[in-house]
Amino acid sequence: MAYELPKLPYPYDALEPHIDAKTMEIHYSKHHQGYVDKLNKALEGCANLQKKSPEEILVFLDQIPEEIRKTVHHNGGGHLNHSLFWRWMAPAGKGGGGEPQGKLLEAISKTFGGFQEFKNQFSNAAVTHFVIGWAWLALDRDGVLRIFSMINQDNPVMRGMKPILGLDVWEHAYYLKHQNRRPEYVEAWWNVVNWKEVENNLNQWN
Numbered sequence: 001m002a003y004e005l006p007k008l009p010y011p012y013d014a015l016e017p018h019i020d021a022k023t024m025e026i027h028y029s030k031h032h033q034g035y036v037d038k039l040n041k042a043l044e045g046c047a048n049l050q051k052k053s054p055e056e057i058l059v060f061l062d063q064i065p066e067e068i069r070k071t072v073h074h075n076g077g078g079h080l081n082h083s084l085f086w087r088w089m090a091p092a093g094k095g096g097g098g099e100p101q102g103k104l105l106e107a108i109s110k111t112f113g114g115f116q117e118f119k120n121q122f123s124n125a126a127v128t129h130f131v132i133g134w135a136w137l138a139l140d141r142d143g144v145l146r147i148f149s150m151i152n153q154d155n156p157v158m159r160g161m162k163p164i165l166g167l168d169v170w171e172h173a174y175y176l177k178h179q180n181r182r183p184e185y186v187e188a189w190w191n192v193v194n195w196k197e198v199e200n201n202l203n204q205w206n
Ligand code: MN
Pocket: 027, 031, 082, 168, 170, 172, 173
């Protein structure tokens, strides 16, 4: 049983002009496919480990044989994070952009003082993270939402938290269009955030 690239929920050019088609194509068909392929290769012959979800792999990394642990950590995280990331976006005006509603807005307002304050804090986490990695909104074990960044392909499940929304700030996510201007990419990305999906994500854990 091999891990598989999930179907992209929209065409490569659907997030234009905010995320360009070429970036989407390479990000999905080369980078994400690469994580899937390398994960499958690393776990060849490990029937028990292949049954684990990518979340389980990250949570129980100590159960992975040491000689493949780094590879499995990196590519399992890459597979998990990107599978989530595609769903957290939608074409602007067709599910993407705008503001969160309902319980999600309530939770965000309660924790961060309002949507704009949340956006500022999250953008700040994304822009100031100075190595490769992701910015995260995650639900902590005490039920509180937290914003932070993590390196490489790490995921909040590694801290016992539930990922609610994440932003890829590896250069491969934006370099073709925005070059080194990460703040511009982060600003553009808000136009394609799929708040309905983010809310579903939160409801799943509440
Ligand atoms: Mn990426």
